[in-house]
Structures are given as C-alpha cells and as structure tokens.
Amino acid sequence: MFKSNPDFMRMAPTPERVLAVCRLVAQKPISETDLRDAMSLLNADVDIQPITESVNVALSELDLIKNQNGLLTLAVDESIISSPTEFRRYVSARVFQKKDTTFYLFTRWIIAQNERLFSLTNWESMAKTCAQEQAELKALNENAVLGWRFWAAFLGLGYLSGTMIIPNMKLRLEDVIKTEFAKKFKCNEAIRATDFIAWLSGKLPEVDMTGKLPLALSAALRTLHELHIIELATWQDGEKIMLYFVDGEPINDFTHITVKEA
C-alpha cells in the first residue's frame, strides 16, 4: 500500500487487518507461520494471502513490526496500537511524508481534481483518467484505486459514497490540529490565516495550498467551523486565504482562524 511508485496498492491489507496483525504480534512474539495459523484459526476456508499482505504492510511499509530471529515483534510503542485513533495518527503522520509512493501521488492528484472528481463516477474512471494524465502513475488500474480507497477513508481524506469518495478532509485535518497545532500555536487565539496555512502545508503535504485551497480542505475547514471545533473569521484588511468557492456557502475565505480548546 505504501511502497514506492509503482505500487499495486493491494486491497487486502485493510487498516483493520494491519492493526490486528500488530496487536497479535504485541501479545507475544510470533513467527509468521504461527501468525498465519492463529489469524486463520486453522480454518481451511480462510484466505491466507490477505494475512501475508497485511504482515508486509506492517513490517516493510509502516515499520510497525520487525523481524527478530524469525519472530515478529512490535517495533513501536504499545500506545500506537492501543486504539484505532492512535494507529491512524501514527500512519497519517508518516505516509504523506513519503512523497515517492503511489499512495501519496494518487492522493495528491485526487485532491487536486476538486469538483471534477464528481464526474469521474466510479473507481475505474478515476484510475483510467489519472493514469492518462499523470505520467508517473500510468500503471495505475482500478484495483489499485480500490485498495487506495480504504486507507483514504481511514486516514480521513474523505467519505466513501457509492463508487466515489466525497472530498472532505475533516478527520485528517482534525488529527493534525489535535496532535500538532498546540506545538506551534495557542488555542482559543485568533491565528492569522496565512501563518496557519503556511504551517499546515508542511503537515498536509498531499494538499496544494499555494493558491485557493482545494475543495477537500475547504470542506474540512467549513465542517470544523460548523461544528465549532475551529472558528473562521474574516477581518477587515486581513490577508485572505480563499476557500474553494461553493455556491450557497457563507464562508468562502478567511483571514483568521481560532482553534478551540479541546
């Protein structure tokens, strides 16, 4: 899933499975054979392939587990796997920094499509169009996108709806804000939008924030604002950051942002 391009982005290693592998390994160091037996409970009907792939993702792509003398052991602190939220934040803090992965490249492309995404009414057309337009992703096929979508939804890039993904990065943005914001800024204080975006672009490398903010991010900001998790404001004479225009939305730009204390 997170290999350098080109990567098939297999479907089988879903977040649920990868986490289950890590948690099993954390209980006791275990050989891969034993792990396969355990996770299939020796039931002949159970497919082994997804287990193997999930192990690979945990082992080689996300560095969650390591192989010591033939036994798999946990390579990270136990707190990382203590809840899906922690797990998610760990993964999302990492995978978008690796800019040579198919995952990253495709994510970036998807976000940049904005409303055009809606006309790509299914995964196949998304894959085909991207493959045509992005040279480095020319090997991309439907299966890869099908694989990508589970992690995309999991990491909070959007919401799955039929054969499409609704671009709204509420969860991703919230994760970043909840984990990183307080390190740089104060809560309950109006921060200049430009400062905020400058900082944010480092945390969300998959989003191009040089011009108007893309729809996915704009939608996230709007949602967080409506839920009163943040407050967007437009002050006179402030330097505006433009959101992606959506007819009917009251907020299409902001000069300041306040993050409410959790």
Next chain:
Amino acid sequence: MSWKQYSSAMERYAIKTDDMATEDAYFMATHMPFAQLEVYRGGKTTATPKVMSEAEVFDNLVYNPDNEHRLIIVRGDNGTGKSHLIRYLKAKLEHSPATVYNPANEQLIFLRRLNNSVRGVFSQLLEQKVIKDNDVAEKLKKFVESSDAKSESAFKIEILHSYAAAVENDESEEVYKRAFHLNIASFLSDSRVKEHMMREGGAISRCYTVITAPSDQVLKDNTIFSADDFNVRKLLKEVHRQGDPRAQDCADTLLGDDDEVAKLVNYLNKFTRDVVQRCADISSESTKSVFVELRKDLKRQGKNLTLFIEDFTGFTGIDSELITVLSTEHGGDYADLCRVTAIIGITNDYYDQFRDNFTDRVTHQISVTYNSFSTEEFLVQMSARYLNAIYCDPDTLRDWNKNGAVLEDLPISKFAPPCKWETTTIEGKEVTLYPFNKNAIMSLYEHLPVKSPRRFLKDVIRAQLKEFFDGKEYGDDWHFPLNQANIQMSNDPHSSTIDRLESFSVAERNRLKSVLAIWGDGSATYAKADDGVETIGGLSKEFLNDIALSEFAGIGSGAKVPEKKPEQKPVDKEPDNKPKPVDGATKDYLKYKEDITAWFVKNESLKYDADYRNWLRTLFRGDAKQCGAVNWQDIGVPAYIADERLADLAAYYIDDQSQPANAEKAIVFMDRSAESRDALFALNELRYAKGWDFEGAAYYQQRLITWLERRKDEVIEKVIASKIDNQLPVLEWCIALQYLKACILGHKIDMSSPVTILESLMKDIKRNDKINRETREWNDLIQFTQNKEADFFNAFNMLKRSAATTMGAIHFSAEGTIKSCYRTNELISAVEHLMESEWDIEKALPEAIPAKHLLYNPATLLKSLYTSVKKAMAAEITQVDEVLKKVEGYVGDINKDNLISTLSAIQDLFSVFAQNGILGANDLRTKYEKAPVEVATEILEHTEKLISAKNASAVMQLKIYSDNSLNKVSDFLRDLQVIAQKAETEGTKATNAIANISGVSNMAELSDAAKESMKELHGLLKNAEVYDDATN
C-alpha cells in the same frame, strides 16, 4: 400622500370589502376591459359563441339604434366579473355622447342586486323612479317605510298568520287532505310553535328578512322553511301533550318522521311567494303591473328603456313577473310597450335551474369566462390600474369621473418607487407596479386556490398591499410579503443558507425567502452591476431596504451574475392546469422535495419517511456492494455488529415521520432542523442524479458531511451500546457460551494454549447421542442447549463473524462462508480473561440486561446458562457422592488394591460359574476379562477425577465432569450391582440346593449289616463241604 392615506384610499375606495359598493370614480379608474367575451345568440348553451371584446359588446348589444327587443343575459361564475361588466356597460352608456345615449329618449335603469329583500328591490325601484303609477308608488313607499316602522315582532306574526291562512285557504288536495290543512294551520298557531318559528334564524325571521332587509344587503337563502323548524322533538312532544286536538294530530304526524317533515317544509315553502306579496302588500299582479306600467308610460313619453340588472337571483316573488314583462317584445299586440334592452347578470347555476323559463325568452347570452382574465397582460394591467387608483388623490379621480371618465385622460399618480422599478402602460402612459413586479403578480396569481379577478384583487393585491402599507406606516413588525402558498426559492442552497442566518429571526428569514422566491429569481445571489446598482436575486437592494430587509447582504461576492431562472414564472402560459408529463424519477424527486419542504417549513408529518430512512441506512451502512460513509471496521466496530445493528429500518427515526415507531430505540435519530432538511435534500439529489455529478453537489456534500459529523459519535455509541473505548465484551460472552456448551455436550477442548482453545471452540458443537449423562439435571442442560439452539447459533455466528475482519462493505460480513482472517488478538485476550476467571464470568455480567438486543443476547443466554450449570453441578456432585459411596460399599476404600481384589474376585466368580454350568451375564463376563490392574487403574483415574472436582467452582466442575467420568464409574457401579446380585442369587441357590440334597441317613447301619452278612457268608463258605475239583 402618506402611507396611511394610500391605505385608506385602498380600503375605502379602491378595493372595498363589498366590491360592488365601489364608487364610480374608482370603478372607472380600475376597470379592466374584458378582452374575450363569448356571445351566444338565443338562450341555448350549445351553440358556438362569437368572441367579442368589451367594446364590441357595447357597440353591438348595448347600443341599440335599431331598437330591437333585447333580453341579454350575462352569465358567469361568481367572481368572474359579470357584475363588473354590467356596471361598466351601464357607466359607459351613461358617459357616452348624446349620439349614443340621449337621456331624452332613453331611460336608463340600473338595478343592483335584485336578490336581496323585497323591500330592497322596491326601494331601488322607487329611487330609480321606475314606478309611474302614483298609487302603486305610494303603496310601495308605504311598504318600504312601514317596514322600518312596523315592529319586527308584529310583522313576524303577520307573516306567520299569512302562512297559516294560506294553508287554510288552500283548496287543492294535492299534498294533504283538506282536513289536514286545518291541522297544520292549528299547529302553526300553537303558541309554542309560533315562538319556535319566530326565533332568531327561524323560518319566520328569514321571511322577515327577505321582505324587509335594506337594499344593500345580499341574501343567500332561497327557502324559508327548513327541517329545523319542525323536527324539534321537545316541541312536538309538548304540542302532542298539550296542544289542541288538531295541532296534536299534526304534531303526531311529524314526530320522528323525517319524510313527513320534509313534505311539510316543501308544502309551506310553496306559499312563500304569496305570503311575501301579501305581507309586502303587493300582489304578483301588481308587481307585474309595475313593470308593464313602466313600459307603457315610457312609450307614452316616447322613450325606450335600457335596463341593467346587476345580479339577478330571485326568489322574492317578482323574478318571473319581471322576466315575463321584460321578454315581451314591443310592437304588434304590444304596441303600447316601449322597447326594452335588458341586460341581466346571473350565475351559471341559476341559469341552469331556471333555464326552461329563460331559454325561449333570452335573445343573447354573454359569457364571462376564465379565458378572459388569466393572462399576464391582464393581471399586470389590472394590478397597475388598481395601484394607480390607490396612489392617486381621490379628488383628482372624482374630478376625472365627473368629466366623463375618459380613459385617455386617466390621471396617473405621482408615486415614485425608491428605485428603478418595473412599470407597465395604461393607455400609453407609464404606470409603476411598485411594490409588485411581474414575477410577483404571476406567481401569486398562480398559487391562488381559486383563480378569479376578485380573488386576485382581494387576496393578492389588497392583502399584500395592506401589509406593505402597514409596514411602511409603522416601521416595525413587517409581515409583507405574505406567502400563504409557501412558495419556495428555486435555489435550495441559498434557501437553506438563509435558514441558517442566525442574525435574522425566523419571521425575517421567511419574509426574505418569500420575497426572493416570489419577486426575485429564486436565488439570493448578490450582484453589483457596472453602474453600481446592487441586486440580490435580481431584485434591487433598495427594494429590500425599503421593506426592512436591508440587513441581508445576499450570497456570494457577485463574481458572476447568474442568469435568471425562469422556472417560477409562467410566461404567457396556457391557462390550463394540466401538469406537463414528467418521468417517474423526476416525479419522485419532486415529490420527495415537496414532502421534505412541507415537513420543515409547515411542520407537517413526513410522508415518505420510509424512503428517507432507507437513504440514511445506505449512508451509514452502505449497501450490498459499496461502503457507507462510516468505515466501521477500521474505527474499531466489528463490521458484522455494525451491519446487524444498522440493518433494520426501524433503527432510523426521523422526527415526525408518519411511520409510528419508538424514537428512543432508534440508533440514528434525525431531528427536524434546517441541517437535517439539507441533509435529506442532499440525499435526494444524490439519488436523483445517481451519483454526485450534478450542479450544487459540493454544497450538498458539505451539508451532508456536517450533519453526519455532528452526530457520528452518538450513532457509534448507540450501535455498540457503549463507549467506543469501553465496548461490551461480546466476544468473551460468546466464547464462554461455546465453552460451556462444549463441556455440556462432552466435546473435547484442547486447553494447551488460547489458540488451541479457540480452534476447539470455533466449531459447530453438536450433541453426541452416545454420551449418556447420569443426572437428570445434566440432561436438562443438554436439553437447554437444544431448546436454545437458535440463541446459541446466533451467539456463535456473531462470534465468528464479528471476530472476522471485513474488507469493504460491511454487508459482506454477514453472508456466506467466512473467508476473511480473524482478529485473533481480540479472541486471545478474551480467552485469557476467561481463563483468569476460570470461565465463570457470571458476576461480571451486567446487572440489567436489555432484552432482544443483538449485543446483549449472549449475556442473557449466559446468565440463564450459568444458573442452570450451577444447579446441575450441585446435582452432579450429589450424585458423585452417592455413586462413590455405593462403590465403596462394594469395594471398600477406593484404592488400587481393593479394586484389584474386587476385580479378581469377579473373575473368580465367573470362572466358578463356568465350572458349574451357571449361565448368563456373558457380557459382563467378557467385560471383566481384562487384567484387573488395567481396569482398576482406569476406574481409579475416573474416581480421582470425580473427587478432585468436589471443591472446584461449578464451571470448573462442569469442565472436569465433561468427559463423563461419572458415567464410567456409574457403569462400574451398576456392573458391581449386577454381579453382586447374581452372586447372591447363585449362592443362595447353591445353599438351598445343599440343604435339599438328602444324604443317605442310615448309611452306617447298612454298612454294619453288610459287614456282618459278609462275615456270615464267609463263615458259611469256609465251613461248607467242598470237593476238590482240581483233579476232576
């Protein structure tokens, strides 16, 4: 002029409550020429009409230079304007130049509303100086005046007596026998009856009104007597008891017989005409003669008559006389009668009723129809005229009227709207439509329940203007514009945005939306034109300021000026109400939209909530192939559990849905709010477009996601019936159930490690009929597992499926063979915890367990199972004790040596049996052929197991006893019993046999005797003489 003055001008002059009371000046100023009038020759309704304009009608029908006899009927339904037409024709005639109308030789009589009282009619006639005969005039005058003077009660009595007299004098026996007439008369004279008839609203009062009400009152009723006058039980009974014999008889007839009552009512009503005439002191002849006299008189004067009767619906007793007179053609036999042009307005209903009376006499019919007045042109013109009339100074108008009310000279008001505004022209002059515009006029007209000029005038022009003037006058509490029909903005996103404007009150939001929907282009888009003019939704901002909606800044920065959306305006559309054919999908889309709107705006119940809840289900749960918007399995909720909990439509509840349900049981609750409305709209759009590829998708996604995110945590908690970080230990419960079941059914469990335990338990555990249990209680446990098979199955199913991972749509978790790997770590944790508790988690089960709850069902089952297990183990222990004691009874202390010696003894016994030809118990014989030490070891193992469990917990006992050691030991005991029995039996047999073997008792004597005899013989032989035969 001030706002107050405008308002006043409107109320008092321009648009009066009784619109026919409008004074002439205003009438003329606001008159709308009728464009399309259908004209028929003759009285039949089946001919093809000719379409004429108002002017043409006047020229051809009213203007009668050739003095043709004319009886023209103007027909039309109420409110279509026929009265208006007649009035106008009369006014036009009046104002016509002398070549057309010359008072010297043309008498013009205009009778308003002839359907009011007799008195009213006569007053008018007097006023109009119709009555020529002085005697008659005097008589009528007297009547009119006396109607004022005479006391009401006296008059009423007179009326009642008149009826009674009429009945009494009725010679015909068509309805009743003559004798009965007297009964009726007597009945009517009964004091109680009289009182009843003369009550307020009673027959006599009605009749009184008919005769004496002033001329400007419109009467509706046609009949005097009604059933209510007679079917009063109390009254009838009283008369029956106390009235005179005749009255009694009548009362009896009526009592309880509705048919008789109706008969009497009809009978009496027939006399109304006569009574009226009598009381009004006129006779039909005299009525008729009045008009005949009039014509004669005019003829003598050399004049002709043009008679306008505005509204003719008669019952007053003179209608048919009038018609007769008016339809008599002059000339010939009637050369003494003047020519008459009668123009009479009647409703279509009346015409139908009395058609036969008319059809032969009528010369023309003019039909005023819908077609005449529903075009945009007409309505806009009409609005303009009325507005103009309102905005004009009354005196100016009156002057204009005095001077002939020439249309070309119509005064134009100086009213100036606050900004550039729509206008129209009246006779080439520009007139403002402010505060209306064409959109508003057409939209409001289209949404009238009954579309007629009158209603338009009242409910659109007047109603809206009233609010407008009030608002302008008082400045606060604006209600303008009214929006009875709840016309919605066509741009939903904008509409919903306005709904979310917290700085506006709800009333203001509604007003704003109404203005934008009805006046504007349906959107709230802000735009600034090059010339600096600001518009919102195509409306000048000045206008909005003027109506106290200045706070609203519109939506959008005006980057693009959207085109006008023409959906709301029916531009010159055909005035037929047939909807254009739309396809099924669009129909559904629109019906849902309407339903959702009505739910939010009008607080109505949701009609199609089943469909919406289904959409919500797809949103949260996905469908058979695709994921929903919540990735359950990745956020820590097993796919199976989410799928099951969210499967039933009853889990979704929308406030005020029509499907009755328990809101508290709902997992997803949708409140009635703007946000929810938007979410439903979004889902509706999504459904209609079969995807997100439609205009406004981004907006709708935003609404939907925000709605979702606000409620997601709560929904998750409801799905798992707990907090996300402290979930119910469902897996543990299910594993415990499998474990207990396995023990109960004697299924082997590999206890080496949690994984091996799981492998043993994650299987279908079936009953093994080969295992026989010793206690009824254990068998009851087995029966329990059979009886609750479905519950066990469900728990096991849940265990497997919710522990399995799921890729993609959560629906996959519920179907088919499980091919996906397990979250074994969770299973292991559960097993470890269970092992720590020695598999007895009864105390850890929740106190109160909700019934029939997917997640709690295993706990429910577990609770009753533990109870049963504990009971069974108590019984088992008792049984163990008993069995062991009994075995001890046979074996002594249960140890190896004793067992061996017992077993050896058994073998011994059987061999003795064999040696002694004792048959039977062959199976036992074979069974205990094995070396005693072997068997002893076995038995000892089992008994030690049994003993070891005695101090263990019930669940541990269950496990220990699971492999049925008790049965083995019990079998052994049973064998011992059988063997002991057999041994005893045979032993006793032998002992008895021994006793019965009689020994030879005199053995010793016989022996002695024999001995002696031998001795004797011996002696004999010895002494016997012998011969030596050796040599012989």
Next chain:
Amino acid sequence: MLLTETIKNSTTAIKTRRATLENKQNAELYTKALLQLAQQHDAIKSILDCAAEMKAKGIVEKSVLPKSVRDDLLTSVGDCGSAIAEGNLTLDAVKVLQTKGETYASQLKLVWKDAATKYAEGTKGYLSMISGLTQDPRKARELGDNITRTVEGALSIGAINKLVADVKEAKDITDSFSLNPAIEAFLKKVSAQQATVADLNDDVMKWLKEKQLLSKLRLRFTL
C-alpha cells in the same frame, strides 16, 4: 457387604453344593452296592444251603461245591468285606461276587436237575406205572407231575424238601400198592432201579403184557 465377600460366599456355596452333590452320588452308589451285596449274600447263602441240603437229604452223595468255586467265592466275599470296612464298596466288586455266585448257581442247578431226576426216577417211574392202578390215580399222576416239575424247576431249599416229600409220598403209594408179590417185588425193584433182566419171569412178563407196560420198561446198563 463387600463384593469380595459376597462373591466368596457365593463361590463357596456353589463349590460345596457341587461337592455335596458328588458326595451324594457316591453315597447313593455305595448304598446301592450294599443293597446289592445283601442280595448276593442271600442268593449265595441260599445256594450254599441248597448244596448242603442236597447232600443232607441224600439227593447227592457228596458235596457239590467245588473247592475252587468255594475259594473263589471266599476271596470275593473277603474283598467285599474289606471294601465295606473302608467304606468304598463298589458296585463292580459286588458284581464280581454276583457273577461268581450266579455262575455256581447255574452249575448247581444242573447238578440238581441231574441228581433230582435220578433220585426221583425210579419212584416216579413205578408211580407212573401204577398210577392208574392206585386208589387216586389223579393224585398219583399229579404227584408225578409235581415231582417232574420240581426236578425241572429252580433249586431251592423248598424244592429239595418238596422233592423229598413228594418222592416219599410216591413211594408210600407205590409201597402200599397191593400187587402180586412177585410183580410187586419186580416193580419195587424197578422203582429202586434194582430190577434186572433176570427178574423178567413169565409171571412178570405176563403181567406186563396184561398191563401193556412192555414198552414202559427200559433196560440199561449200570455200573
């Protein structure tokens, strides 16, 4: 009770029964043997008595009991006696005695027949000769038959004594028969088996011819 005990009691009873049964059978056999022995004793004693009586009554001159037989019998009797003393008399042993006894008895019967015939011959012959001439011929004939019968019949003390008695009676009759003294003398001699050819004088011959008894006398050699 412990099963072992129960079983023990049972097996003991069963074994005892078996033994008892066996014992009973043995006792029965023993008693049977004793009874049979008693019978044999009686039988043999009876034979011995007969033998002695035969001699005593003169039917035989010498003992008719061979020594070997007597010794044999002694042995057998002795055996039986010992067996009784030891309590293990068998039917076989008795059978042996029985056989011996019966063998001698049949021997003796022949001897008797022979001897008895001889003894009674003359008298019976003379009687039969004169039976018709006696006072009671029927009785004489009957007597003659009886004697024949007894001779033919079983040997017993009774038989012996009866023979003797009958012969005596016959003799008495013949003795009391009045005949020509010469004939009488002759008949007497015949019955005594003393008559010789010399005795056949003319008187005798005439008498014989008269009585048609010519054929009734037979000559034989004697020692």
